[in-house]
Amino acid sequence: MHIGILRCGVLPDTASQKYGDMPDIITAAFHTIDPSIRFSVFDAIAEPLPSLDSCDAFLCTGSTSSSYDNTPWINNLQTMIRKCANSGKKVLGICFGHQVILQALGGKVEPCERGWALGTAFNELHHQKQWMQPPLQKMDILAMHRDQVSQLPEGAELLANSQFCPYFMVQFGSNILTIQGHPEFTPDIMRNLMAVNIDNFPDHKIREATISIESQLDSYTVLQWMINFINQRPAQTGGK
DSSP, X not given: OEEEEEEOOOOOHHHHHHHOOHHXXXXXXXXXXXXXXXXXXXXXXTSOOOOGGGSSEEEEOOOSSOTTSOOHHHHHHHHHHHHHHHHTOEEEEETHHHHHXXXXXXXXXXXXXXXXXXXXXXXXEXXXXXXXXXXXXXXXXXXXXXXXXXXXXXXXXXXXXXXXXXXXXXXXXXXXXXXXXXXXXXXXXHHHHXXXXXXXXXXXXXXHHHHHTTSOOOHHHHHHHHHXXXXXXXXXOOOO
């Protein structure tokens, strides 16, 4: 399996010096499940986007940008996403990736009225797909986001939501899977990012998040689900 990571942002220096940049963290997380996966990194902001046939699947990362920013690189990325949807190419989205993919397909993204989501997102699952193996009764993973999807594109299927985030995990067709949270993050990474960005968060959110990230996480299972999703065959056309 060859996954192209579409890097949509960078981590603060204090985090990247300790853990590597976003693609490094994603690669390390997936390799705990399947060390045979091959990754290529493409800078979606500064470099030309890859051809669709260059990888078996693509993964859009998190970002400090907002998907509704009217910038050339985000517009180009959305064009690529629509091409993937129409061609049946598998695409995964994490955090900003989740938002920009669903926006590109006709959904809407807005700042959350309640401010930042921070810590563990405790999600209810609405469907049990064949690729959701091993099965879970709930899905709890780390999250850090200010924007979120407020309207799904037509044809999208809600798979999981939390009390805070109404559209946390979404499938579009048979080839696109997006998730608002960060299955690639560990509690230690989350603590580091919280400390770096502490001025953005009210004190009570820091206290709540510090406690919540000590809960049992389902991150490795969600990573396995993402691998299973890519491995599904055959991929059918997923867009309009």
